Amino acid sequence: MHSIPSVRTYILVWLTLTVMTFVTYLVAQVELGAWNIVVALLIAFFKMMLVILFFMNAKAESPLTKLFAGAGFFWMILLLGQTLLDYISRTWMPEGKMW
Amino acid sequence: MADTHGTVAEHAGHSQLRHHFDNMEQQFESATLGMWVFLLTEIMFFGGMFCAYTVYRSSYPEAFASTSQHMNPLWGAVNTAVLIVSSLSMALAVRAARLGQQKALQILLIVTIFFGLCFLGVKAIEYHEHWVDMKVPLIGGHWDYHEEPQFARQAQIMFCFYFFMTGFHAIHMVVGVGIMLTIFMMARKGIFSSAYFTPVEISGLYWHFVDIVWIFLFPLLYLIGRTKKIL
Amino acid sequence: MSTTLQDPRTIETPNYLNAEYGWKSWLFTKDHKRIAVLYLISITIMFALGGVFAGLIRLELLTPEGDMVNSDTYNKFFTMHGVVMVFFFLIPSIPATLGNFFVPMMIGAKDLAFPRINLLSWYIYIAGALFALGAIVMGGVDTGWTFYTPFSSTYSNTFVITAATGVFIAGFSSILTGLNFIVTVHKMRAPGMTWGRLPLFVWANYATSLIQVLGTPVVAITLALVALERGFHIGIFDPAIGGDPILFQHMFWFYSHPAVYIMILPGMGVISELVTCFSRKGIFGYPFVAGSSIGIAIIGFLVWGHHMFVTGMSMYASLYFSLLSFLVAVPSAIKVFNWTATMFRGSISFDTPMLYAFGFIGLFTIGGLTGLFLSTLGVDVHVTDTYFVVAHFHYVMVGGMVLAYMGGLHFWWPKITGRMYPEGWAKFSALLVFAGFNLTFFPQFISGYLGQPRRYHAYAPEFQVYNVLSTAGATVLGLGYVIPFIYFMWSMRYGPLAGNNPWKAKGLEWETTSPPPTFNFEKTPIVTEEAYAYASEKETHVG
DSSP, X not given: OOOOOOHHHHHHHHHHHHHHHHHHHHHXXXXXXXXXXHHHHHHHHHHHHHIIIIISOGGGSOHHHHHHHHHHHHHHHHHHHHXXXXXXXXXXXXXXXXX | OXXXXXXXXXXXXXXXXXXXXXXXXXXXXXHHHHHHHHHHHHHHHHHHHHHHHHHHHHHOHXXXXXXXXXSOHHHHHHHHHHHHHHHHHHHHHHHHHHTTOHHHHHHHHHHHHHHHHHHHHHHHHHHHHHHHTTEEOSSTTEEOOTTSGGXXXXXXXXXXXXXXXXXXXXXXXXXXXXXXXXXXXXXXXXXXXXXXXXXXXXXXXXXXXXXXXXXXXHHHHHOTTOOBOOO | OOOSSOOGGGOSSOOTTTSOOSHHHHHTOOOHHHHHHHXXXXXXXXXXXXXXXXXXXXXXXXXXXXXXXXXXXXXXXXXXXXXXXXXXXXXXXXXXXXXXXXXXXXXXXXXXXXXXXXXXXXXHHHHHHHHHHHXXXXXXXXXXXXXXXXXXXXXXXSOHHHXXXXXXXXXXXHHHHHHHHHHHHHHOOOTTOOGGGSOHHHHHHHHHHHHHHHHHHHHHHHHHHHHHHHHHTOOSSOGGGTOOHHHHHHHHHHHHHHHHHHHHXXXXXXXXXXXXXXXXXXXXXXXXXXHHHHHHHHHGGGOGGGGOTTTTOOHHHHHHHHHHHHHHHHHHHHHHHXXXXXXXXXXXXXXXXXXXXXXXXXXXXHHHHHHHHHHSHHHHXXXXXXXXXXXXXXXXXXXXXXXXXXXXXXXXXXXXXXXXXXXXXXXXXXXXXXXXXXXXXXXXHHHHHHTOBSSOSOOOGGGHHHHHHHHXXXXXXXXXXXXXXXXXXXXXXXXXXXXXXXXXXXXXXXXXXXXXXXXXXXXXXOOOSOTTOGGGGSOOOOO
């Protein structure tokens, strides 16, 4: 019912994912300060996209399915972002308090 | 216009067509959309834990960094690689099902199950190591953070999240293995063909999702503060 | 055909009620209509239970002193009232009963996309309800339905884990219902039933389902964390160990605020159906009413902090949430304006469902406007945790949601059972509900504004007159619920046969028999006209 990716595509994706895991592990050994977590999450995000687009065949799915998949991720960001909005902005006031 | 039961050809085509659907394509699309929506709920379920974890980690960065001494990132990386391979075999299994390749499907399902069990085995080893190391805050206070007592309380929070997140993930893995076993039995009975492979497809989606959760858990839980200055 | 003393089993047309008999045909059914009836019975029982707790609350509050029960017991009353009403009545109510029954019919489908999951969701609901009932029977919970930590996670001596487990389980029932509706609306529409022709009840349930799948998992994990914290004595939300109680509230309200839209959106969908039918007119501004449902669903996730203004949350976050809370009122207001415009120059009839619709529009507007008072930071500091808040949410939940539910039940009762209820008694009960409701809750706006705090079993003597009025109103309101229960039961045996379309309403559900056959339609309908095509039946007024 959809196009079927070739075995070659799957193997390539798998190799990329494994290499990226290795890279994550290596980068974690290097001191980058606050960037460590950013890089780690970026790599994880990239790996996730590979799994979704290829292994889960979302590339061939309808726009509707892509919308739902994206919405899930976006809603998690809404939860995280709006919660962190509170914590991050607490110190913006001189005493870090509300009243 | 087709009557309420669809055309004879479409119905005679498949014993697996459920009565309330008009044709196999509608059934397949519904099942697939349903599984994607379910995975969306799972994203929010794990997302809640990720959110709480993030808040605490940004509140207690040094305490969280200190916990990395008690994690084994090698096991974590191995497990990540294991799950990725299992995703490969799963994707290939779905491909085999679509192409009606019965033997390949069964073999690939077994491979997937095998790697899933490897993952769980490694986690069992890790949990045991944490237990021996007195880093399990959950059961009767099997907890001792004498290495860095100033971080004991916050590190306890971190370990709570470690066990909650990997624990819920492991439960999902166990369910996944159970599902794959069921799919395997169905495959042995010859239920699947290129006209009907819906359960394989949607189980595959579930499996890949559990893999994705781990892809995020690995850096977040294992790789905090492991850096050494190289200059 | 005789119209009285006729056993439903003798109604000649084969329908979903007489297709099979016996408890197995009900407990193992896959028919969405039977599952809807199973839910109807279950939530009615839970509503009665929640009502009993409400009665106990109002009884205690007749006098200023805490003389009926001690404060711990009173805490259990309002907690159980809240837990039962929110999680076991309001959230499932319309989607699981009227939605389950009519969404497939309205789109011309034979059933929902996943009938077995539908049945499973009912069983899961029952399992959750049993845990909640277990908590009650064992001695209750006293944390408030909001389970705030660290009281719920550490200090309460009541059956928090049991109750939280019940809510956790019931959440999955809600998620599965939502998932089912989403896939059904996307994939199972009859030929010609485009999105732009969907009845607004379907749009409302679809938007509700989006909220259910996006929000419920978060409260599930939050309560799971509370239960784990309580069970294993480790600190996630306990400040003594560096935990954060505010984090609990963020995670809890992330779901629980959208949850109130889960409760009200289906009610709004019902009102759209009622207003169009009983004004004999198409809805004014269909795209806006449909779009506003989606708008409420989305914006509803951006406002939860308005429950936390006085908790110590940052002022910038408070400003953000306050502004967005003002914004979320806009789509609701659009609906109210559009319903009113629909009635303008319509041919209004005052049947019972329409009486409930009128009640809804007035009372929901009051409830919604007072929500704006609460979104205003400066005002909220004064009235938060007072009876002003209690009155606000009862105006939207009871004056809004419950009235819509009653209106929908009356409207669709003939379709569900094939019988008509007695109109005279029904009108009388509707008036009792309206009068009783206002008498119960309007005084609470006043006493709350004047300073009576909520969740206290005693209060200062100057508030007594408001509380006495409120309790008196509650008695009338209760009567207004009991009478319909009696006549609905009566109608199933003695009510006159209703026929396919007693209201002459538009909509696919009215084009089949009452009660409908198991597979809903003899032939899959083909849809050619827009929703609410009432204008085609009479000349339009000119000039």
